[in-house]
Structure formats: structure tokens, C-alpha cells
Amino acid sequence: MWQYQAPLRDMRFVIEEWLAAPNDWQNTASFAGLDGELAAQILEEAGRFSAGVLAPLNASGDQEGCQYAQGKVKTPTGFPEAYKAFVEGGWASLACAEADGGQGLPQLLNAALMEMLFAANHAWAMYPGIAHGAYECLKAHGSDALKALYLPAIVSGEILPTMCLTEPQAGSDVGLLRTRAEPSAAGQYRVTGNKVFVSGGEQDLTDNILHLVLARLPDAPAGSRGISLFLVPKILPDGRRNSISCDGIEHKMGIRGSATCTLSFEGAEGWLLGEPHRGLAAMFVMMNSARLHVGLQGLGHAEAAWQNASAYAAERQQMRAVSRPEGKPEAKVDPIHYHPAMRRTLLELRTLTEGMRALGYWTAHGLDLAEYADTPEQRQQAHRWTALLTPVIKAYFTEQGFRLASSALQVFGGYGYVREYAIEQTLRDSRIAMIYEGTNEIQANDLLLRKVIGDAGQGLQDLLQRMQQEIEQSESIPSCQTYARALADYGDKTSAITTTLIQAASTDPERPYRAAGDYLRLIGLLSLGFVWLRSARLAAGREADPFYAAKQESAAFYFNYLLPEANHRLALLGATRHGLPFLAE
Template sequence: MQFVIEDVLQAPPAWRSMPAFAEIDAPIARAVLEEAGKFAAGVLAPINGKADLDGCTWRDCGVTTPAGYREAYAAFIEQGWAALACDPEDGGQGLPAMLNAAFNEMIAAANHGWTMYPGLLHGAYECLRAHGSSELKQRYLTKLASGEWLATMNLTEPQAGSDLALVRSKADPRPDGSYRLTGSKIFISGGEHDLTDNIVHFVLARLPDAPSGTKGISLFLAPKVLSDGSRNAIRCDGIEKKMGIKGSATCAMNFDGATGWLLGEPNRGLAAMFVMMNSARLQVGLQGLGHLEAAHQNARAYALERVQGRGQPLAAHPAIRHILWHLRAQVDAGRVLAYWCAALIDESHHDQDAACRQAADARVGLLTPVVKAFLTDLGHRGADDALQVWGGYGYVHEYGIEQTVRDSRIAMIYEGTNEVQAIDLLQRKVLADGGAQLQTLLSMLDTDVNAMPAALADLAAALRAQTVAARKATQALIAGQMADPEWPLRVADDYLRALGLTLFGWAWCRIARAAAAVTDDDWCADALSAARYGIEWLLPEATWRWQRISRREAVLQSIASQRKI
């Protein structure tokens, strides 16, 4: 983490140029990482396995979380982790989003189920800060910044999964300016629990005169406990029995005339909610990175100690070495990509130049679906690959990797499925502006590659080949989408993965350049080897992905026409 923050992305000098972070330097960042590591490894990791076995308990009176969860949350608040990246005016510590990203990676790796409870806190804080009235901010903002109260995001309904146009929950205005909320929501993480004495629900619902579709959705804030101390008409009707993250209470919620207040403008709830949702998508990407890191750490440790075949450790066998290098290369590149996105968030809020802020914000929008979908896909599939290192032992609970496989799977689904992310990337972020934002990104990658030393010219050439292929594939889609509107939809998944791999190629080049500058350091030598492995063994996948994108696939078109399927 220090290598990525200080050497690869060179964040401390950038912080000094932003008044909000002028006093943040590398020693402070290291101290934050050190304490975050202690919290993740010492508080969260020890309760992870048992919580997976015990799960949560639901009764009519509420939800009881697994043993140790309440104590861990109390330590989380006491140590100020909730307020890490919040504004000092709201009681926050005002640290860079990049350090908050590093913290979130750690806690997801240590205990994904527990992490679900505070996972939406920062997004809720940002949403309320951007769209709440003065009265609502005065009442709830500092509580969310400190983590004294937790928050939820109530979008999904039984008939409306990813299609929010089908939301039916209603909001009827009252004379006092509040609203009466009625409806049911499902899959609400932390909808009920025993960690805090209040829960602030962010709820999508329709006003009486709202137009149909997504243009008629408004956003409301509805607390579990009202300001007079009475219980709001919000009820948890049960919790789901799930494949993974069993320590997280996934709730079915009922709003039976609950009192709520409008956030933002009427019928523009999605615009307000996307502040929270985009934050959540980046958070989920970090969950994928955390799972990948946990899988790599555990597989490497086991492979070095387990002796199999002529007295050699597993790590000596080429098949296992492939798995370990595969994981290491993906972890390293994934961390660069995720932390760079966090750095761009810092830049979009705090750069002194307005044009730079706007450009950084646009780039975050382009990268968000890639970070969410690509890293969660790698997190699950990497954990699945890592399980193979243990053989039969990996299939039992004792070694922890099977839990990582199960826990990691949900990240590919929630906060917008990875297929939805791919469509969002290609149609809204790339094709909508004729590829202009993508061209800016690819030009940046090319400029970066031009700074590579001669000794790493082969790595630079491999990345240049991918940026050329990306431009050709994108131009083919732009030219052909009018005649075949479904073409982008058929290749959206390939496009996201190809772009993700291309960005990983850039990350491996940055890692190689930083690592090659350090001599007589075994860790940096390994980082350089992992970068080379990524470029030589993993990046070539992008080549055939870009080629497939450029073709109009006749087989897929014919299958789509067979309506009985």
C-alpha cells in the first residue's frame, strides 16, 4: 500500500498542492495505514469465521448481530474510522479519499460481513451533505460522519431489481412538510441491527403526481427513531438466509406510513441517490480487491508451508506458481487502479483549478463501472482459483478460503450487477459522447508509457498495442451502432473487461517503472516480476477481447431472434 501511494501514484506531493490536505505527508499516511492494519487484523479478522457460522438472528423485536460485532463497531467509532474522510466542519478528520480506500480494502479483506454495516456511511454522508435541507443536515450529518448512527439505501423492491422504473413505494405529502412513506423493500443491508440506536434510511418512492418511469422517483430520508424518541413506522419483516456475508443482516423492510423528508428535488431522486450509489460502487470494487488480497495472502502462506512431492513446498510446483503470480499481479494492478480512482475523487473536490476538478470528476465517472465490475469479478474468480492451492482442505471451513469464495460472490451482483455496469460504461460513458472521454483517458495512458525507461520498452509496447486496439474497437461500435443498435449490448461485457485489462496494463507499467528505480530490495524485485507476469501472461486476453468487440457476431444475433429461448 505504501509503495502504491508513495512510489507508483506519488500521492503525497499531490496532497500538498491541495489546501485541504496540505499538512498530510507520507509519515502521516503510513501511521494511518499501520493503525488501520491493527484494527482489521486484530479486531475484525478474529471474529470473521465464527460470524459466518452463527449468522444473524431475527425476531419481531429486531436483529441480533454475531458475537463480537457490537464490540468491533464500538472500537470503530472510538478510533474515528467512520470520520476518516469526512469534512472537519462535520466532525470528520478530513483525510484523503485514498487513505479511506486503503482502510476499506483492509476491513473488507478481514471481515466482509461486518464491513457491510458501515459500508454506506460515507456515501450517505455525501448524499445528505449535497442534497439535504439545512434542518436535515443539522439533525443527521454529524451523526453519520461520526458513525454514531448508521445508514441504509432502500432501492430494491420485489418486482423491481435493477429496473428502478418499476419502483412502487409511495410518498404522500403532509401539511408539516414531511411525507408519509408506504411500500416494501428487499435486500436492504443493515436494515435492522443492534449496533447503533438509530438507523437513517434513504428511501426511493413516488409522489402522487409523479410521472412514470425513473423520472418520477424521489428520494427521502426516514429515520428508525424520530427526533421525539418515538419509533417510526418502519419494520424489518425478516432477514435472508444467504450464500455468504452471513454476518450482515440482509433485510426485508416495510414502510407502513413512515415519516420521511424529501432529499433534493421532487422526481429527481435518482440524481440525488447516485451520489450515494457511486460511492457504494467504488466501495464494492474495494471489496473485490480485499477478497483478492486475502486470497493471495492466504494461498501464498499455505503454498510455502505445505510440503507435497519430493519434499518440496507447493509453491515450488509450476502450476501453483502460476496461480500465485496470477493473484499477485492482479492484486498489485487492482490496487493501483482503485487508489488512482480515489485520488481522482480527491482532485475533483479539492484541486484549486476548476477545470482540473471537472476533468477529474468526469474521469471518475468513466472509471467507476470498471472498478466496480472488474475488481469484483477478479475478487471472486481469484478466490476460486486460490482455493485450488489447498486441494481438499480448501473446501472445508477451517482454512477460510471457501468463505472468501462465498462472501465475494455477492459483490458481482449488488450496487448494480456487473452486466449493468458494463452497459453503463459502454453506452453512457463511452458512446454517448462519441468516445471523447475515452480518447482522453487513452491519450493519458500513452503519455505515461512514453516516460518508460528503455529497459522496460517491451512492456510499454505491449500497452501501446492495447490502446490502439481500444480505439479501433470503439470506432467500430460508433460507426455501426446506428445500423445495429444491439451491437454494443452484445459486447458490453467484453468491452468492460478489455478496458479493465488495458488499465491493468498501464498499472503494471507504472509498477514496473517505480520498482525498477529501487535497487537491492527483494520486495520491489518481486513487484517488478509480478508486473512482467501481468503484461506477458494476462494482458494478451485484451487483444482477442478487442477483436471480438470489433466484429458483429452473427451467432449472437441469431440466438437473440429465437424468442422461445
């Protein structure tokens, strides 16, 4: 009963109209050969693979799960074959540099691909999900010899990587980790320790696995400043099996087709990546990419939830009261999508899903501009606002993905609670994204403490300036004027409360931590207001086309029903310790 079709029309709207990305590509030497039509063909093929190969394995993979025996993991039926098709289709190499054997396409198209993979089959997509981040990490911090040995294998899909961070006593606080690395012969190291929650730590999709492992050198200082990063392969270059064992897999609430492993490193041979004691800086190259992709998981779940809930609501019949001209209600049996409560739920699902797509793709496009824009100033500006939005994408999108999956389940009523309709799987699968790759609370702290207070609000002002430019463009369009004024007002209030928080931090250091969660949600709401103002402007005068009429309907719904939540967040951000004694130490 579960279905998925890639929303290609909306993807093209975001890429070609909302972002006008083909214009940027034509002005960038690295992407000059790419235009909107070619990009559309790539998206169409990715949609065909996701819907035709991955989606049919989603429910069966959940029911079968992974099997563990004697240190080996068997993934669900069809998963290895799907990975082979993924590699043969060239999807593993999409956004990797041509010099490394990749296709040299933008991060924007890779983001669209990842949305489709996660929407169609989150568990399967976990296996190749961090490959691009590992590729970037190795490219930035690996020696020439390591890059020559392993980059082509990652790009081709011959090898899949993992991130080995968490230990039983060290989760979000990686400074507590105990895994150690001892210098060995010929520049190698021997890594010893235990890691848990390693996605794809053992699997049957590839013969070799490339583990990126955080560990301590003998002279490491205490805490997170004493962590180094090591590349530790399952199979060594000379064909020997490394001293790594899989001790078991987790039995989880969701993404059951993804093997979440416990690994033991017993003097395993590896190589240092980057500088000693600078492992977190090296790993963040990988984690920043991973955090954007985890945000896209939330988007994928929201899209899948919206598609299935809207299809069910169009079929399910139920009696409702219909007002007559003479004022007497009349009972009528209709599909439940005509019922006011369901209309509101479905409209919220559509509005937030499409809004998150534009915001997520904008951030991915910003990563391309940060690397390939013409001038250093343009690259710096793109880097600043993408860095600001990355924790918002990760936390806000995953929170909404879970919440919207729950709202979609409500549309199904009792049927939503049983396996047959599979929306319950979407709800279960979506929950993990709020936890891994840095919990959402950590993302909120990162946004407010590091990205806003850390640079005295400069990154935020850059974002608000971009919103101001859109406000000025939209004010000349009558249908957009109310929206433009609302966004300007909330932008001013956000700037003011940010100043208050920056000033308060000097006398009440805990206040930003108390405020961080509400602040992130405020920035998420404000950013989606920017998305829907631009969407309304682009749709103005084109409402004869049902696609653009729906955009106008969603924009009106967002500004009238969803953006006012910002008032609540602003009120909470204005609260002090004296009014909230239960939050005081």
C-alpha cells in the first residue's frame, strides 16, 4: 500500500525558477556544460531508480531486517542487487570531481538525488548516504598515497565508508572516547577500541569497507582537543583482513534494513588523516555534508508522508455535514480530503514539504557557490549563510519530518497504526534523524552559540539582507505585499531578539543554551517565510496553471497559519531565568 514517485515538477520549479541555478551554472566554469534540460533528465532517471528499484524494497526490508551471524551481516533481500544497480547507474560518482573519476556535477543535484533515495527507502540509503562526505574528508586531509589508493574506489562505489565516532560511554561528548592509536611501522598506526552505532559497519554490499575512526594518540591531551582521525580499511591493500570484528547489530525501532553495528578494533592497521589531535576538524568536513543529508532525510519522510496521506484521503469515504443555502446542514458522503480538518492537515503537509525542499536545495546550491563562485567575496558570503543554515536544515527538517509523518498517520486513522498501510514505518524510520549526526539540541547550540553569537550576528545579518532583497522585489506585486510586510516585521524582531541574546550572554552565560531550541525554530520559520514569499512572487499572474495556483494557496496558508508560530518563539526567547525558576540551577 506504500508508494513513492519523485516530485519532479516541484524539483524543477525549485532548481530552474526559485534558484535560477542554470544561470549560475552557465557562469561557472566547472558547470558550464550543464543546463536545465540536462539536469531534468538526471532527476528523471534518479526518480525512476528510486521509485522502481528502491521503493519496492522499503516495506520488505523493514520486515526482514538485517541478519547477523558469526561476525557477518546479511542485508535484506534485494539490497545488494539494488546497490549494484546504483553503482552501475553512476549515482555514486554524481558530485565527485572528474579528476577523481566522478561526474563533476553540482551538490544541488546530489541533494535532489539524496532526497529521493531517503524518501523511497531510508534504510537502504544509509549505506551510500555518507560516501560523499567521506570522499570530501579524504580528499581534504588524506596523503597523496591514500588518495590515490582509495578515492577512485569511493567514487566508483567499489568501497563504502563508515563513521566510527560513538563509544558506549561517549556519545555526544566525543571527548570521553577511549579508543587509542599507537604508532607502528612505515607511518601506520594500530587502532584498538570499541565503537557502537556504526551504520553499515558490516554489510554484504561491498567487499571492502573504509572506516573513519576517531581515536587518541599516546601523547593526546584530555578532552576533544586530543582526538585524531584514522582511516582503517576492513581489507588491507595487500589483501589481508584487518583486525576488525563486528560483535553484533542493534535491533531498532526503525531503519531496520540498515545494519547498525558494534565494532571491535584489535590493533587494526590504519593511517592518520590530517594532523595529530585535529581529528574533529577533519571529521567535520564529513559531518557537515552528513548533516545536510540528514536534513534531507526529514524532507524525504515528509514527502513520502504527504504523498501517501493525500492518496488515501482521496479514496477514503466518510460522511460530513454540508451547509445548504437555506442554512440547514445536509449529510453527504465524500472522500475525507473534503473535510476541513483533513484539508488543513494535508495543506500543512504540502506547504512545509515544498518549503523545506526549496530551503534545502538553496543550501546545497550555496555549497556549490561557496566553492565555485567567481569572486572570493561571493564564495565567502555563500559559505557564511550555508554554514548558518546547515544546523537549521538538520534539526528543523528532521523535527518536521517526524511531526508530519505523525500528522499523516492521523489521516489514515486506525489503518495508519497497522503495518499494511506502512505510514507507521515512515513514522518509525523518521525518528532517528533527530538523534544522529549531532542531536537536534546540539544543532541548536551550534546555531546560536557558534554561528550567531560566535560572529556577533554577522552571518544572520547576511541572511536577513538576502530576505530584504526579496521583500523589496515582492512589494511591487499587490498579492505579495502583505506577505512582504509580515516577513520584514519578523525579520526586525529576530534581529532585535538576537541582539538581546548576544548582550545577555555576557551576564547570564546559560541563557543562550536555554534559548537555543526556540531560536533555531524561529530561524526555520523565518527562512520558510522567505521561501514562500519568493514562491508567491514567482507564481503571481500564472494562477491559470494549477501548479502555480497551488503555490499561491500554500503561500497564503504559510503566512496565515504557520508563520505566526514565530510569535510564540519570540515570546519564549524573551523570557528570563527569573520567570522560569524550574530552569535555574
